[in-house]
Amino acid sequence: MIRMNRRKLFVASAVIAVGSMAVAAVPAQAFAPHRAEIGVSASSIKLGISVPMTGIASPGYNKIPGAMKAYFDYVNANGGVNGRKISLVIKDDQYIPTLAVAKANELILKDKVFALLGTLGTASNKAIASSVQLAKRGVPALFVNTGFSGFADKSKYPTTFSILPSYQMEAKIMSQYIKENYAGKKLGLIYQDDDFGVDALAGFKQGGVNFDVKVPYASGSQGVAGTAAGWIQKLQAGGAEVVVLFGVSSATTAALGNAYALKYAPQWLLGSVGGDATTIASAKVVPVALMRGSKGFSFAPAPTDTADEYIKMFQDVNTTYNKGVAFDNNIVAGMTSAFITVQALQAAGANLTRKSLMDAIETKGSTFASPTLTPLGYSTTSHVGATGYWIGTYDATGSLKPDGGAYTVYTTDSGSGAVVKSTYKRAPMPAKGLPN
Amino acid sequence: MYQFINTVLNGITSGAIFSLMAIALVLVWRSTRVINFAQSGMALLSTYIGFECIQRLHSFWIALPLSMIAGAFFAALVDTFFMRVLFRRTADGPISGVAPIIATLGLLGLIRSSLGMIVGNSDASIRPPVSNVGFTVSGHTLAFSPLKLMTLSMVIALMLGLTLVFQRTNLGLALRASAYAPEIARLAGVRVDAIRTIGWALAGAAGAAAGMLQTPNGNGALAPDSLEFNLLLVFGFIAAVIGGLESLVGAVVGGLVLGLFLAFIQYYVSGSLVFIAAFCILIIVLLLKPKGLLGSKAGRRA
Amino acid sequence: MHKILHTNLGRALFFTALGFGLFLASNRIDELRVYQGATLAMFVVAISSLILLTGYSGQVSLGHGAIMAIGAYAAALARIHWGLPVWLCFSAAVVVAAFAGAVLGTAAARLSGPYLAGTTLALAVGLPSIANQFHVLGGEQGLLFDIGQPPSWLGADFTSYKWYFWIGSSACLITLWWLQNILRSRYGRTWRAVRGNEVAAQLCGIHAGKSKTLAFSVSSGLAGLAGALLAMTISTVSPSAFPLSLSFTLLTGAVLSGITTLPGVIIGAVTLVATPEIADAISQRMANSESVTTNLPGLLVSALLILVVLFVPNGPVEQMRMFRVKARSHTKN
Secondary structure, three states: OHHHHHHHHHHHHHHHHHHHHHHOOOOOOOOOOOOOOOOEOOOEEEEEEEEOOOOOOOOOHHHHHHHHHHHHHHHHHOOOEOOEEEEEEEEEOOOOHHHHHHHHHHHHHHOOOOEEEOOEOHHHHHHHHHHHHHHHHOOOEEEEEOOOHHHHOOOOOOOEEEOOOOHHHHHHHHHHHHHHHOOOOOEEEEEEOOHHHHHHHHHHHHOOOOOOEEEEEOOOOOOOOOHHHHHHHHHHHHOOOEEEEEOOHHHHHHHHHHHHHOOOOOEEEEOOOOOOHHHHHHHOOOOHHHHOOOEEEEOOOOOOOOOOHHHHHHHHHHHHHOOOOOOOHHHHHHHHHHHHHHHHHHHOOOOOOHHHHHHHHHHHHHHOOOOOOOOEOOOOOOOOOEOEEEEEEEOOOOOEEEHHHOOOEEEOOOOOOOOEEEOOOOOOOOHHHOOO | OHHHHHHHHHHHHHHHHHHHHHHHHHHHHHHHOOOOOOHHHHHHHHHHHHHHHHHHHOOHHHHHHHHHHHHHHHHHHHHHHHHHHHHHHOOOOHHHHOHHHHHHHHHHHHHHHHHHHHHOOOOEEOOOOOOOOOOEEOOEEOOOOHHHHHHHHHHHHHHHHHHHHHHHOHHHHHHHHHHHOHHHHHHOOOOHHHHHHHHHHHHHHHHHHHHHHHHHHOOOEEOOOOHHHHHHHHHHHHHHHHHOOOOHHHHHHHHHHHHHHHHHHHHHHOHHHHHHHHHHHHHHHHHHOOOOOOOOHHHHHO | OHHHHHHHHHHHHHHHHHHHHHHHHHHHOOHHHHHHHHHHHHHHHHHHHHHHHHHHOOOOOOOHHHHHHHHHHHHHHHHHHHOOOHHHHHHHHHHHHHHHHHHHHHHHOOOOHHHHHHHHHHHHHHHHHHHHOOHHHOOOOOEEOOOOOOOHHHOOOOOHHHHHHHHHHHHHHHHHHHHHHHHHOHHHHHHHHHHHOHHHHHHOOOOHHHHHHHHHHHHHHHHHHHHHHHHHHHOEEOHHHOOHHHHHHHHHHHHHHOOOOHHHHHHHHHHHHHHHHHHHHHHHHHOOOHHHHHHHHHHHHHHHHHHHHHHOOOOHHHHHHHHHHHHHHHHHO
16 A cells, blocks of 8 residues: 555656656747847847856855956946946856856856856866857857866867966976076975876976976865975975975965975975965965065966056956955956956957857957956967966065066967067056957 | 974874864764764854954954854754754654764755855955964974964863863763763763753864864865865864774874874875875774774673 | 566556656757756666665765766776777666675675764765876866767757756666665565664574675665766766765755655755756845855755754655555544
């Protein structure tokens, strides 16, 4: 008797399953080729972003969507792009690829966004590109937030555009700098044992730099009490005089903090991902003054550089449209992506389609006004944004100042190309920071 | 030799913090036979309260006891208004073994997401109250600073204090009796429910101390989704299981064994193996001694 | 003998009918729901593996996410290195995960409640990081797991997600059908006997250790299948797809389904898939701050979990059955 009932319930639960999917179902859309582009109307453009807003990877990165939104609000308040106001749908993927795919599907199929913006993480981006089939659907994935060099492969990821130089490029430029300035010194490297670090190792190998001490750490382990002390011990034991810190900002903080505790003071070279003075300062474990003399690598102006016109504009926008959020590297990163997005939308013209947007970036991208201090490398053959780094020194307030007073920019590629000193001069900012 | 000593010192100090968390887990386990997965959430909440106290009172030394009191109070509330109801409703049936795990996991999620809603992504951090620069002995800087000395002494003091309470006071007797033989204790006039709540409160205080000490010892930063607190729970739990779950001394021994083992793996093998290493040592210990290093069979039978 | 065949046949027919219903449904609903349906199928398999382990064999696992990872990697490696057909990749996932489960289960059978929970928790944290140690596993960015385009005879507008949904639902229905059978078999009875009273079961000549190990192994095999299904829906496998939170999510799903009753499994899976959308709908109505919006799904799931444990600890299905039994005895009187 009981068994019968159970089976009835089982049938019932199966019906619920089918029903729950069918209830919300919308009849399959008829193919209507002459309809206006998805996510665009006469008065609006809808973009979508999926980033870790909660979960272990969220601290720091969860500020990026807010920063983008703030800049879009600023643009909207000044008339929008070709009369269209930009809206941004924010989803939380917790840095889990499964969720990233689910959120990308929601953004594309339910919210019907025009393009994806700033997806974070190599694994998530790879999963989205292949499972959601961005290429087949023709959905642009603008300015993905990862330095993994694989996304430069246009044949594999035709609709994906990156903005960060690849980790490999950074490592190559660092190698050049090390060979020029620290020849004969003992070298140490702290790196994350995943693709982030693996890409870096490849770049250092190409750059011809061999490290005397290599210290890998498990991604996610840097916060555990005491583990970072072991990294410093290894560097000390190996007698490293120049140490490259190629890790996330929590690892950078942990390494500097433990070096401070052990009175170990090599010449630090801080990679662009982890070298955020604001984050390090806010952690309060290590006095910011200790960063003085460390070398930093960046492609954007430092968030502390208030003399920079873009930084000044971003700060104003942040104060007005992003109230109560501290201004740091993440805000600069978010607003830089938003700025270039607006620039691209503008360049695509009044008759905006996904294709016209991607064409605009490919054909006009390298001439975009951009806060970055390195040239943008967009072309019909390359989807890589910033192509290099400038090198600076941290002062006692944690502000990164360019060596020799002026920005000297080195550019390279993710392949075997040489590291070149660039003559690029950033164009002046468009009036009020609004692309025209 | 210098590096060997520093590795040992590193292991001891990180182990000390694992021990604190392990002590909290053991206290709850002993009083109510529950592994409290919400312990890290409760520690996070108490640490945030401690952080707010530091902001207002500008003193770590006042904030620490305040956050421990807050932690104890919150834990007592959880036990009284949540766990007791839960035990009544899931006393038997196949769910009884799983229900406490599920309930505390749910509580962990609840604390974390509510905290996330309240504090958002604002920056919070705790500055080390004493210097974290290592002592120098004959020209060598040791991986042992006033901060670590303070941490270690706190752990030892807490362990000794709790052991004294358990061994030498009537309260301790009542705590042990309610844990091992609740029915007999009840017959003997012990208010078992109240005594169990005290066990939870002690654990809440220990967890708060773990959070307040881990934060300046680690990265300093505090966030609702802190990875550090997640790992603190995992490593604290592993330490408690290694120690046998029953004794406070076991918890401290477990914490130190784990801390030392990980420090040696970190320095002599590879930093990328810490998580796998933690799993391996747990499996090894449990295969050799399924009840942990200091777990007593008599205790479980009683 | 004839009777068993009859019921088996009946069940087989029932599941076939259900499959046909799903097939019809998949043609009528939009792409997003089809994708969610594939995810749903994955969760059903994963949660039923956990219900089998916890509800029927009485063992707790906080590390089923890691076992799913084993299955997913096995399937992806089989596909990449030997180019095996899809169904063989899925079989490989089941076999490899079941084998790993047997090894683990041998250790697990010696451990009681909290010790087993601790071990599986450590497994969930430790195992995914192995992927970064071996080049063949592809590191953090993971491996592609491309099961290929749907067969051409299904038509040109038959999307990959529909194909995933079909594969997922078939795997799910076969799993449930097989589980219903095994739980009614000698093994199912043995597991329940050991769960109920280990000593009594041993007195009856049941080898408790072997029985537990077998349950762990079977459950792991199913978790491996779920892992392969997960890898299929996101076309990749990577360590970050199998975080600690996945293991906790599965446990949540199992409790929402009613941890002792397989028929409720769909309820937990639907809840897991639907909660973020419900949270979205709520937060859009309230138009609140960003921190509220992003933390709402977590809050809802946790609150629901606590409510279920407090008020329907044995799950909705069991609860309804008890209501009915009560009501019936009432009318008889």
